[in-house]
Amino acid sequence: GQNIDQPTEMTATEGAIVQINCTYQTSGFNGLFWYQQHAGEAPTFLSYNVLDGLEEKGRFSSFLSRSKGYSYLLLKELQMKDSASYLCAVRHTGRRALTFGSGTRLQVQP
């Protein structure tokens, strides 16, 4: 089965850096995804990791360690519009569907 854990809520200051952690347990790992979701809207894709290491895309970076079952999403130069829920999702070997964590609600303050 799959078990995905991430913090429920985080608060950060505009212009700062925040790291959102995600740990997972799965019998067959085939990729980890990060999505951003604003209230009442559908998730939007942020990043995808399947190999160990850091993937950078503008202000957003995502890191994966498969041996530790660990990933983080790093947001730099925080903006007020970054206030949203961030969902960690794992794809299991042999399945194309994703299993989502409960999400981390990030509040960016002035």
Next chain:
Amino acid sequence: GAVVSQHPSWVICKSGTSVKIECRSLDFQATTMFWYRQFPKQSLMLMATSNEGSKATYEQGVEKDKFLINHASLTLSTLTVTSAHPEDSSFYICSAITGYHNEQFFGPGTRLTVL
């Protein structure tokens, strides 16, 4: 990027009626579509996987006779909530993938309220 639409964006219905939600991939052919449900302040829960031309695969605990899924073409999947009850009120989101992309492309969601 790939665009997925859903219709309607919101619907209010009386208890006992049926509601159909459409999910369309607008600029690509979706070999597989997924239906998720999201309750307030909770994450997305997969309900079923829909493959074009075959029966949907339902997750454990999801009643296939209550949540009817039809994937008639490579660009359209429909979810029908039959005999809806207030506990079915939720945010229903579909997503689609192709053979060329790793990420799922999500529709904008449909908010269902059953009175």
